[in-house]
Amino acid sequence: MRRSERTAGAPRGGRARRTGRVLAAVLAGAALAAGCGIRSTSVPVDAGAAPSRVPCRTPAEDVTARALDDIAVQVYLVCASQLVMVNRSVRMQAQEPDRVRVAQALLDELKQDPEADERQAGFSTGVPAGLRVAGGRGSDPAGTLRLNEQPDDLAAEALAQLVCTYADSEALVTGGTVVLGGPGNYAPRGYVCTSRTKTRPGDVPTPGALELP
Known part of the structure; x- marks a missing residue:
């Protein structure tokens, strides 16, 4: 037992x-x-990509309330190697501005150094301080804007900033393109702002450039 x-x-x-x-x-x-x-943990966890140290965001701002003659606009700055839209407010005269004045006002915003909160968020601009814009010549296609530098001589990101900013303004788009020329006798070209232009501006020497007839 x-x-x-x-x-x-x-x-x-x-x-x-x-x-x-x-x-x-x-x-x-x-x-x-x-x-x-x-x-x-008992199951695999996909945590996704590591959080970025560059938020590419700025505090929200009511850009329509600065002054009666101010116009709310958007421009594209560079952040984390991409183009990111930011709000701006530009001063215009009481009468309706012409397209060249609109183009110059947007260009002036692109040339300015980003504000302190924008710099802290990682924003920058590649548009040169001496860049200017004027209307087209008599033989140019309708809607042409001429810069004091050849567009293709600009840094890729700077040209992408300019094209995408102008592309968001109905007054500066002709037939779906932004028509830009330079100071010489070269024919103007039409540029389009694509999703690739915004996400990889440095890889696109001439963002969607199209030859015009």
Whole structure:
């Protein structure tokens, strides 16, 4: 009777010892994960991309309330190697501004150094301070704007900023394109602002440039 009792009790003791070893291994693994600063989990977790240190956001601002003659506009600055729209307010005269005045006002905003909160958020501009814009010549296609530099001589990001900013203004778009020329005798060209232009402006030497007839 005593022999059978010992025989029946042996498996229970073995199971207990195996259970104890498994539990110890689990606890050791949990302690190791905790030491590495990693919370243990029973399922795989996709945490996504690491958060960016450059938020590319600025505090919201009511740009329509500065003055009666101010006009709310949007321009594109560079942030995290992309073009990001920011709000601006430009002063215009009481009469309806012509397209060249609109083009120059937008260009002036692009040339300005970003404001302090914008710089802190990672914004910058590549548009040169000496860049100017004027109307087209008599033989140019309708809607042409001529810069004092050849458009294709500008840095890629600067040209992308200018094209995408102008493309958002109905007064500066002709047939779906922004028509730009330079100071020489080269024919103007039409540029379009695409999603690729905004996401990878540095990879596009001439953003969607189209030859005009």
